[in-house]
Amino acid sequence: MTSKKIVRLNKIYQQDPIAADKLLWNRESNAVTRRGFLKRSGLVALSTALGMTVPFARFMPAGLIPAAYAADNAPSNIEGKEGLIILNDRPVNAETPAHLLDDDVTPNRYMFIRNNGNPPENIDPDNWQLEIGGESCVTPTTFSIADLKSRFEEVTLQLQLECGGNGRSEFVPAASGNQWTTGAVGCPTFTGVRLRDVLNFCGVARDAVYVGYYGADTHTSGDPNLDPISRGVPVSKAMERESMIAWAMNGEDIPLQNGYPLRMVCAGWPGSVSGKWLNRIVIRDRVHDGEKMSPPSYTVPAEKVAPGSRVPNEEMRIIESMPVKSLLTFPQSGISHDYRQRLTVKGHAWAGDDQISGVFLSIDFGATWLPTAVGPAANRLAWQNFQSWVQFPEPGYYEVWARAMDNRGRSQPMVVPGWNPRGYLNNASHRIAVQAV
Numbered sequence: 001m002t003s004k005k006i007v008r009l010n011k012i013y014q015q016d017p018i019a020a021d022k023l024l025w026n027r028e029s030n031a032v033t034r035r036g037f038l039k040r041s042g043l044v045a046l047s048t049a050l051g052m053t054v055p056f057a058r059f060m061p062a063g064l065i066p067a068a069y070a071a072d073n074a075p076s077n078i079e080g081k082e083g084l085i086i087l088n089d090r091p092v093n094a095e096t097p098a099h100l101l102d103d104d105v106t107p108n109r110y111m112f113i114r115n116n117g118n119p120p121e122n123i124d125p126d127n128w129q130l131e132i133g134g135e136s137c138v139t140p141t142t143f144s145i146a147d148l149k150s151r152f153e154e155v156t157l158q159l160q161l162e163c164g165g166n167g168r169s170e171f172v173p174a175a176s177g178n179q180w181t182t183g184a185v186g187c188p189t190f191t192g193v194r195l196r197d198v199l200n201f202c203g204v205a206r207d208a209v210y211v212g213y214y215g216a217d218t219h220t221s222g223d224p225n226l227d228p229i230s231r232g233v234p235v236s237k238a239m240e241r242e243s244m245i246a247w248a249m250n251g252e253d254i255p256l257q258n259g260y261p262l263r264m265v266c267a268g269w270p271g272s273v274s275g276k277w278l279n280r281i282v283i284r285d286r287v288h289d290g291e292k293m294s295p296p297s298y299t300v301p302a303e304k305v306a307p308g309s310r311v312p313n314e315e316m317r318i319i320e321s322m323p324v325k326s327l328l329t330f331p332q333s334g335i336s337h338d339y340r341q342r343l344t345v346k347g348h349a350w351a352g353d354d355q356i357s358g359v360f361l362s363i364d365f366g367a368t369w370l371p372t373a374v375g376p377a378a379n380r381l382a383w384q385n386f387q388s389w390v391q392f393p394e395p396g397y398y399e400v401w402a403r404a405m406d407n408r409g410r411s412q413p414m415v416v417p418g419w420n421p422r423g424y425l426n427n428a429s430h431r432i433a434v435q436a437v
């Protein structure tokens, strides 16, 4: 299989999945229908394309691009980062390949980067100022980082951040924006103070509704009057004990691209609520109206819509808690493995504000599922690690699929869920390819 072929198939799948199905699985006859399963001639075509047999082909649903075809971009060099894949370099947006997210706690070098504007330059942390104000702030106050450290209790928590657009690349028709695959997620530890301690110190008026942030990054147009992004959370989320103002990540300075020297962290919600290069917080008497607070940004249709629909702004709602999801981080997709040996499988699962109740694995395209051992979260809003093993009955092409369920019984879908104009909240199951030999 040449990589050219792979890229081409990916492109066709994005533009026209039916044509891609035909190309891959149906060269002679009508062997595959969108809802059907592979028939004989399709199977021959698939096995030829993959260069190996597919023992569980009878269970393989049509319309799924085999995991072996997943795009394979070259890693880039960003200072302080390792192995990240650049999706955009103006401004920098880069995701982490799944196998590099195998650590229980995401190291700084593997934390993804999602920038809406240009990060500030020549930062002097000793003179950094954080201003708290807004209509519903009783006593507006400005703090240095040293003030925060001396006035409030220091906390360290492991917190999971996922971009609302993670998984966007799988939507059909394609949604505009960075074409994240699976790597806009991470779960480092953060050290700082509780957002609520700082808000309470400044006084939260009774009519407070929302807490918004501003950062020191600049708009890509260069216009100093425009903000790249200024989002936030309802007061109830801001007042949770895990919502933080952080100055350290994994015990070190926060990397420049991740918000040095100060950032907000409100985990379990789209990453966009966690303001980087934080220099102002506003306690609002209304839903914050900063940049990218209104549709179509970070909003989804209140009711399901047909793929490709145009949705009026009034029918969009702001994304809050993120849906249940999991990621297979070991082994790396595409490995070959001796089929006589068990294969250890590992990963993480998370569920927005909720917890994980189980993670299940399938090696037969979802026909059967086996539970894994899921560990407890280090603290609320940290991801949970799962581990198990699988054994393949004979050599050939397999996919390992993972499906997590949250404590309310909500499960990840096998196919890309709820198409929406900007391609948010894709929590479809992660799949990796394994060649058993």
Ligand SMILES: Nc1nc2c(c(=O)[nH]1)N[C@H]1C(S)=C(S)[C@@H](COP(=O)(O)O)O[C@H]1N2
Pocket (backbone or CB within 6 Å): 111, 112, 113, 114, 115, 116, 117, 161, 162, 163, 164, 214, 215, 216, 217, 228, 229, 257, 258, 259, 270, 271, 272, 273, 274, 275, 276, 277, 278
């Ligand atoms: N000031 C500022 N804060 C920001 C952003 C930004 O561009 N500027 N991007 C947001 C988005 S969309 C996400 S997903 C997270 C990404 O955090 P990370 O780059 O540290 O991974 O930061 C959020 N906070």
Ligand SMILES: [Mo]
Pocket (backbone or CB within 6 Å): 114, 162, 163, 164, 165, 270, 271, 272
């Ligand atoms: Mo994001």
